[in-house]
Amino acid sequence: MTLTMDWGLLLPALLPVAALALILVVEAIAPTARPVLVVLAGFGLVAAAAETIPGLVGDDDPRLTLCTPAPDGRCMWDGGALTSTLQLAILLSTLAVLALISVRRAGVIELVMLLASASGGVAVVAARDLGTWLITLELATLPVIALVAWRDRRAAAHGALTLLTTSLVSFGLLVLGTALWVTATGDPTLTGESLATAWAVPEQRTLAGLATVVLLAGLAFKLSAVPFHAWTPTTLTSGPLPISALLASSSKLAAIGALIVVLAPYDAVVDLSPGPHVVVAALVILTVASMLTGTVMALRQTEVVRLLAWSTVAQAGWILLPLTALTVAGRQAAAVYTLVYAVAGLVAFAAVRAIHGRRVEDGRELTAYTGLFRRDPLTGGALALALLVLAGLPPGVIGLVAKIVALRPAVSAGLWPVAVVAVVAAVLGIAVYVRWFAVLFGEPTIDAPARPAQRRASLGVALIGSAVLVVASALPQLLVGLVS
Template sequence: MTALTGLSTLSALTAQSGAVSIDALRLLPALAPALGALLVLLVDALAPRRTLPHLVVGALALLMGAAGAMPGALSPAREPVLTLCLPGGPDGACLWSAGPLDSTLQIGLLAASLAALLLLSDQWRDLPGDRAVDVALILASAAGGAAVVAARELGTWLVALELATLPVIALVVLRGTRRAAHGGLTLMMTSLLSFAVLVVGTGLWVMATGDASLSGTAIRTAWAQPDQRAVLVVAILTLFVGLGFKLSLVPFHAWTPPTFVSGPLPISALLATASKLAAVGALLALIAPFAGLADPHPHALAFVVGALAIGSMLVGTVVAFRATDLVRLLAWSTIAQAGWVVLPLAALTTVGHRASVAYALTYAAAGLVAFAVATAVRTAGGEPGSERGLAAYRGLARSHPHVGGPLILALLTLAGLPPAILGLVAKVVAIRPLLAAGLWPLAVLAVIAVVLGIAVYVRWIAVLLAAPEHRTTAASGNNAGTGVEVQVGPGALAVLSLGTALLVVASVVPQVLYGLLS
């Protein structure tokens, strides 16, 4: 719905220059989820309180969106999918431009939303809340995410970015528990703050370039003028800060752990994967035009991106080492991994962009598998939260190999250790552009982060592989290790099997992923 508002804003913006060409089919990645959201509400009005129809409509809408992005991702010519073009304008005047990278991100994002939806559907029995609203919100967020990735105009970009974020806040809060409200509040404060920063950044950007489009030409002209260049640098740094909140980069990360822990797990999964992919797309749209700039080289930009990335990687990894709760571990490792995603962008080359997208998709796949496992493990009769504790996972790989195995694979992927070659390749691909660009210190710090990261994840893998504790002594384990149950719902099962299959296949033949991007 808001997407339509966004589109109408956009047509109003461009109305003075004549009619805009709109190709609905090319807009499908964003349109399908948006229409799907409406449809779900409609279905709910006709058949209230049902589960299956909502789920089917939601899944179909997301799949249609992903199918709509396929041509862009697979097109042999590697040309961007363009639409919403201004009549008679040059190449850069299209307001929707989804290159192969963007289309791949859209597919990943829609798939991640679908996974979160499936995970959520498993919990509908136990959780309060209105199913139709759940589905509609996830779809709306997906529509926003898909739109922001391809948006090449700051107005649309901003609106779509908020559209990707705001429904998630509602999803966290709608659970109605005190903890959820706390998490939702944190998330909302952060979002508002980042929105304000982004608006300021947008204003500065328009001031610098005299143009709301994110096209290369306008930026190049502005970059040539020293005065405008200064404003442009300030603008993009401000926008970075705003996006830093969305990506949970250090020092804008503080909201992530409390929100992840307090909200329902499927929503945390959505925040950790689909929202991150959307934010990466948004960042990419901003930073892509800077790739070709040479005179003078945007050092400040590279420095800030690199510093944010390294800070996130190191802080996230070090704190994750202390985590004894799987969701907390995933929250902090999200922060660390966000650093990895942003790291190759510091090279300011197209190779770096590809590396970033590849890393983001790898991370999202592994993260979803890990979250799917987290939803399946429960403890009977422990304290609240004990089902996510280290103790509950002791020996999981032996007692429940169908759950423990995928979790190990996911953690290995995040750590970048073979046999999960995918994760290692992603890290290699991420470091390479830095060396090519001569950014030595960043590469060395990244290597340190790799080693620290291995320590973080191997600690958990060791616990998963350890012998299960049959007896707990009265002194040490009054709640730990007792009655761990593993219930894999149908949705989690689908996510687990598909995600694991994806990780395995992509480890054996990484060009499945990298072929899409190059």
């Protein structure tokens, strides 16, 4: 079998791997040159990010590669605009996490794991066949477990164990779902034609629906959607903060990319009769449960990282909301929402790290943030903006825009009850973030945590992220237009 290859399209995934290999070689030759390794990793990520730009600005030519020969050629790699956007976001958020880990402390293990995870994330959003999709999805998530555990703390090991257990179950589900999909459609690639063919036969249709539901369950672990969310608060609070930021940003982007790939073939069957009601029902259950559980749990938290963890669960519901429509517009809206959430989440995590420093396990209560806006206007301002965006309140306009963009496909698909639940969750969600937002503007107390010595990188990430949010709030069409 011959495949057409367009290396340019593969470069975003290959460059981090190349950087990874180079780092291993350099480390073997000169074990003391650690700063060089960090620079190499950074270069790898930036170069890969640069390679995604043509996909963003290019014209409408299909950017397909790894295609089998015509007439019934299948392409296993799609580097279109939506894919490129997600890839860029994954690479840049990994770069931000690298900055949060701090140049001085990043060991070779961390660098390798980060690059592997980034490469897997970049690949999974572009993959169009089940084999690549499954392998790269695991490549994107498994290194994170190691990163969580890579600390000699009991709590971290505990968190990593939780993540490992769930990841294994998730992997099992994904393999099962993949197998069911191939059984149902007889096609290892995810295309609308083969799904439509399978849909015509009742038995195959049921099997395809079951395959999708099982795949959804497997992906819901990565997205931390209820009821597959239990690992999230434990892992996010016990692991190192930068890795929590990675789980909340880059991993989410990879997971939503993977989900978009799985749901894309449903374009071909969404208007048929009978329609894919099972898939819609599964998505709606995940959406509603995640939004409500995540929000009410976040309302009760007083520890900020745990609050952010539960808000991740709630935001997972919002990410899934537009997908319930099973349309192109819905997938784009999900991507936009995830992008906005990832940036705001990164800013929030970076601000938390800038306030508490490297040893962030203790005293991360809401009370430690009293009067932050006066004590530390830069961090306080960035954090306030991120919270407003997460809540969807002006002046964090982009958060509001993202929520409206996410609601629109569900409404136009006629899923009114879900939209109503989403609105209720949005209102409760405002309460979640305003609880935190409000303490920022109080009078500073005496027992405020001391400002950490090394926090330039964290502050930088927070401020660059805030700048992105401000620009996106002023010109929302930039971000919305990027994927539509």
